[in-house]
Amino acid sequence: MDANLTLVLTGAAMIGCGVYLVLERSLTRVLVGLVVLSNGVNLQFLVAGGKAGEAPIVGEAAASEMSDPLPQALVLTAIVITLAMVAFVLAMAYRSWQLNDHDDVQDDVEDAAIRRLAESDEQSDSFDLSSDEPETFEQEGA
Template identity: 55%
Template sequence: MRQAGSGPTLVMVLAVGVFFGTGVILLLERSLTRILLGVILLGNGVNLLILLGGRSGGAPIVGTGPVAEMSDPLPEAMALTSIVITFGLTALLLAIAYRSWSLTGNDEVQDDLEDRKIVELAERNEVAATDVGGDDHADDPEQVNPAPALRRLRRRDGG
């Protein structure tokens, strides 16, 4: 592998770069399956990066060898934690992809209606409606008049 005290090998650093690059590219896709694979690759890249940050050596158990030749246990513990978190996120995304597949027949993420409106406005070089501000509902058409809801609450409470 590598000698104690030497830095990470070029192959490992390139592997981290490939994992991160491929993972980010897959995360930008619209298919939930590709997004899932991107999360898995990013998780593996993070694990490898964490392990590259530690010192290599013998088992970190007191009494088995000199302390200077022991590996650092913190990156190993962090990598195990990262594996568990990545597994949980993978299970969640897999469930979401399966649910999307069972409901719609495909796993493509659809555009939101608001996203489509923003794209249409951008194509026409228009600006969305500005917030005119104000605390009163009469001054700002975006504000909702709270009076009807308060009247319903008072009637329910008997007041």
């Protein structure tokens, strides 16, 4: 199978940019990253379809001249799904902005709790609650 090097490199560059953006903290940037990423992946489908050719419509060209229609159908489906994704993530980013005045991805609650406990050197709340000796808290906490 022949692969189009330009398409491969363009796709790779887009996926790289997309991954970089997804690592950002703001949800809108994550969204832009996902869109770039998905378009990069769609290009890979065109690569997977083999060499370019005539439009795959019966009667327009000989079968041997046609490009492979299946990846094109797959890409179309993927594009539709990406559209739904953009709509949903935008709505979520907007809602997050409404509630918090920003759309940053927030800290994991448990992570933050554990970090705070570690900083102040405290017991976690799953510590044996039935213990009859509250003094041990003091010793361990001090």
